[in-house]
Amino acid sequence: MSSFAIALRVSNQFGVLTRVSGMFSRRGFNIDSLTVSNTEDPRVSRMTLVCQGDETVKKQIIKQLSKIHDVLEIQEMTPDICVSRELLLIKVAINGNTRQEIMDAASVFRGKIIDYSPHSFCIEMTGETNKVDAYVELMKPFGIMEMCRTGIVALERGENCLKNYAYHTGEEIA
Amino acid sequence: MIMTGARIIIETLIEQGCDTVFGYPGGQVLNIYDELYLHSDQINHILTAHEQGAAHAADGYARATGKTGVVIATSGPGATNLVTGIANAYLDSVPMVAITGNVPTSLMGRDSFQEADIMGITMSITKHNYIVKDVSDLADIIREAFMIASSGRPGPVLIDVPKDVQLGECEFLPKGKVAGKKMPAVSDEGLKTAAEMIAAAKKPYIYCGGGVVASGAEAELLELCEKMDAPVGCSMMGLSAIPADHKMMLGMQGMHGHFVSSKAKSQADLILAIGVRFSDRATGNKSVYAQNAKIIHIDADAAELNKNIPVKLGLVGDVKDALQRLLPLIGQASHPEWHEQIGEWKKKQAEFRTKLGAFSPKDIVETVSRYAATDAVIATDVGQHQMWAAQYYPFKSKRSWITSGGLGTMGFGMGAAIGAIVGSGKEGILFTGDGSFGMNLNEMATAVSQNLPLTIVLFNNGVLGMVRQWQTLFYDKRYAQTTLARKTDFVKLAEAFGATAFRAVDQTSLEEALEQAKKTDGPVLIDCVICEDEFVLPMTPPGGSINEIITERVDS
Numbered sequence: 001m002s003s004f005a006i007a008l009r010v011s012n013q014f015g016v017l018t019r020v021s022g023m024f025s026r027r028g029f030n031i032d033s034l035t036v037s038n039t040e041d042p043r044v045s046r047m048t049l050v051c052q053g054d055e056t057v058k059k060q061i062i063k064q065l066s067k068i069h070d071v072l073e074i075q076e077m078t079p080d081i082c083v084s085r086e087l088l089l090i091k092v093a094i095n096g097n098t099r100q101e102i103m104d105a106a107s108v109f110r111g112k113i114i115d116y117s118p119h120s121f122c123i124e125m126t127g128e129t130n131k132v133d134a135y136v137e138l139m140k141p142f143g144i145m146e147m148c149r150t151g152i153v154a155l156e157r158g159e160n161c162l163k164n165y166a167y168h169t170g171e172e173i174a
Numbered sequence: 175m176i177m178t179g180a181r182i183i184i185e186t187l188i189e190q191g192c193d194t195v196f197g198y199p200g201g202q203v204l205n206i207y208d209e210l211y212l213h214s215d216q217i218n219h220i221l222t223a224h225e226q227g228a229a230h231a232a233d234g235y236a237r238a239t240g241k242t243g244v245v246i247a248t249s250g251p252g253a254t255n256l257v258t259g260i261a262n263a264y265l266d267s268v269p270m271v272a273i274t275g276n277v278p279t280s281l282m283g284r285d286s287f288q289e290a291d292i293m294g295i296t297m298s299i300t301k302h303n304y305i306v307k308d309v310s311d312l313a314d315i316i317r318e319a320f321m322i323a324s325s326g327r328p329g330p331v332l333i334d335v336p337k338d339v340q341l342g343e344c345e346f347l348p349k350g351k352v353a354g355k356k357m358p359a360v361s362d363e364g365l366k367t368a369a370e371m372i373a374a375a376k377k378p379y380i381y382c383g384g385g386v387v388a389s390g391a392e393a394e395l396l397e398l399c400e401k402m403d404a405p406v407g408c409s410m411m412g413l414s415a416i417p418a419d420h421k422m423m424l425g426m427q428g429m430h431g432h433f434v435s436s437k438a439k440s441q442a443d444l445i446l447a448i449g450v451r452f453s454d455r456a457t458g459n460k461s462v463y464a465q466n467a468k469i470i471h472i473d474a475d476a477a478e479l480n481k482n483i484p485v486k487l488g489l490v491g492d493v494k495d496a497l498q499r500l501l502p503l504i505g506q507a508s509h510p511e512w513h514e515q516i517g518e519w520k521k522k523q524a525e526f527r528t529k530l531g532a533f534s535p536k537d538i539v540e541t542v543s544r545y546a547a548t549d550a551v552i553a554t555d556v557g558q559h560q561m562w563a564a565q566y567y568p569f570k571s572k573r574s575w576i577t578s579g580g581l582g583t584m585g586f587g588m589g590a591a592i593g594a595i596v597g598s599g600k601e602g603i604l605f606t607g608d609g610s611f612g613m614n615l616n617e618m619a620t621a622v623s624q625n626l627p628l629t630i631v632l633f634n635n636g637v638l639g640m641v642r643q644w645q646t647l648f649y650d651k652r653y654a655q656t657t658l659a660r661k662t663d664f665v666k667l668a669e670a671f672g673a674t675a676f677r678a679v680d681q682t683s684l685e686e687a688l689e690q691a692k693k694t695d696g697p698v699l700i701d702c703v704i705c706e707d708e709f710v711l712p713m714t715p716p717g718g719s720i721n722e723i724i725t726e727r728v729d730s
Contacts, residue, residue, distance in 0.1 A: 015297070060481060170477075172480060173487055174484065174485065
């Protein structure tokens with residue numbers, strides 16, 4: 001089992017999110033994170049999904065997704081050819097002893113304190129998943145009051161774009 | 175020309191080559207039915223007794239003709255009654271367009287009278303579905319729906335049309351029949367590799383599925399099996415793709431397949447799987463499935479490759495095109511030792527003791543076939559009778575086998591037979607059981623009102639035979655709710671519907687009934703009274719392998 005990211009361009013139609021997420025629940029695949037957003041083309045939305053599974057599961061997910069009529073293009077976002085980021089908002093409890101240490105940690109991780117109350121900080125941070133994971137781990141002993149993460153968004157490096165990506169026919173030779 | 179949405183639906187259906195629709199009127203499709211009334215010279219509407227029957231009829235129509243079946247129902251309960259029929263078409267990859275009315279857009283989402291979110295409900299059982307919110311999108315959505323339903327791996331598409339969209343007006347521009355989306359062709363290298371694997375095989379086996387029928391590749395399959403000198407075993411959906419009496423045909427394989435067909439598959443060194451999806455009913459225990467074979471899989475749907483069974487070579491594209499291009503790449507082969515071995519298994523199969531009662535299901539199916547037209551369409555419901563028909567009916571013509579494969583829908587048969595007869599113009603036979611028939615026998619009314627040449631052969635054993643068989647074998651004969659203890663007189667019932675009916679209790683009375691049926695105009699029901707403990711044999715237990723196959727009765 002390993003984690004992998006898939007980017008989709010989908011028609012900007014109502015119901016498209018249900019079609020995509022419904023495929024996962026129906027076939028028993030898991031989604032770790034899912035983001036949807038507008039794109040440069042108002043008719044098209046872009047989704048980034050992070051899923052768990054072996055090579056067979058990954059192929060099935062990609063093929064089953066590409067059968068959905070509203071899915072226009074699909075590509076695996078492998079770390080070696082892609083840049084990816086996610087955004088973390090985290091609310092951490094503070095007191096006189098921990099305040100400075102938390103501020104220092106935020107600065108090392110290039111986080112930003114965006115809200116400050118007598119007993120809490122709210123910190124914003126972006127980065128690749130493993131960086132965000134590490135930071136969340138670091139904050140645990142201080143007391144995480146609540147947090148949310150966007151899940152990753154990803155683009156391919158270089159001039160190649162998902163919309164120009166031709167999905168291969170699906171032939172397989174073992 | 176400016177037209178209403180309701181008129182546009184009819185004009186676009188006609189434009190897409192639709193001449194028959196099945197359906198049931200209601201409050202939110204009144205305008206569509208008004209247009210159907212006005213265009214009754216161009217579109218024949220078949221009124222069923224229940225929307226489920228209409229959906230199965232559209233399905234049967236599509237299976238028998240290869241054209242896209244169309245069904246219309248009103249909002250709410252009308253739409254939800256289609257659901258089983260749509261799911262059935264989805265699992266068996268049958269091209270269908272379902273049009274439902276819905277409440278006006280202004281009332282949607284307010285739990286209005288007869289409102290149901292049919293788009294949400296059918297999302298996972300359609301290839302695609304729509305709610306039309308703007309009348310100016312309507313014609314193109316219908317065209318796209320026909321394109322999606324019939325392209326690639328076919329399937330059902332649903333279009334939900336709110337009442338205000340049916341009433342709305344816009345300019346209608348005729349566009350002509352849409353072409354199916356072109357499938358990517360199987361690559362030349364892929365076919366070359368396949369040909370090399372075929373040339374190297376000593377014990378080849380062709381596993382033929384519904385994809386062969388869907389792509390119309392029956393002739394190519396025949397040529398291929400003869401050139402490869404390879405036996406053919408069918409999935410249940412693949413039956414009728416090859417004549418049952420062809421020398422290469424071993425019959426159905428899988429859970430209730432013929433012993434020789436399943437055995438040859440388990441011993442083959444190469445399986446050429448064409449238009450199949452390796453369903454659990456066909457494979458049994460996957461970990462020991464076809465252990466000796468390299469598998470080549472050709473299918474229209476890329477997602478079927480390696481979904482259930484890992485394959486050596488998976489090719490994606492139109493099956494007919496793939497076989498046409500594969501044929502010149504392979505030479506005439508000869509495998510006398512392989513066929514000798516298969517002959518041994520055939521001999522063994524012939525010795526199995528499977529009969530119980532004197533009036534045996536096998537004899538009934540074979541007798542019925544002798545009286546039937548060679549091109550008759552053969553529909554079934556689901557259960558033991560379905561397996562007996564699949565095992566013993568000598569299919570001769572293509573698209574003659576109309577059965578619920580994937581979903582296993584009891585109650586499928588009546589509607590499906592009606593649709594298949596209407597679409598093909600041929601005579602029809604429905605094999606059914608007293609359990610399945612009870613589910614949708616109301617469609618007798620439809621068969622009578624349409625005066626269809628339908629012979630219903632009812633296997634009446636007073637029990638839910640297939641479930642009872644499992645209870646006998648795996649539940650220590652605890653017959654929970656499978657003994658019907660009904661007092662239905664099916665002869666009187668059929669007569670009450672206006673059909674002709676006979677009772678058959680032995681071979682002689684069956685032949686007399688069939689003789690009479692031939693002379694009768696309109697639907698005929700033959701109530702065949704059989705023993706409640708007949709088994710479908712052989713049987714590979716669920717999740718089992720060829721080694722656990724049950725070939726004979728042990729309890730009698």
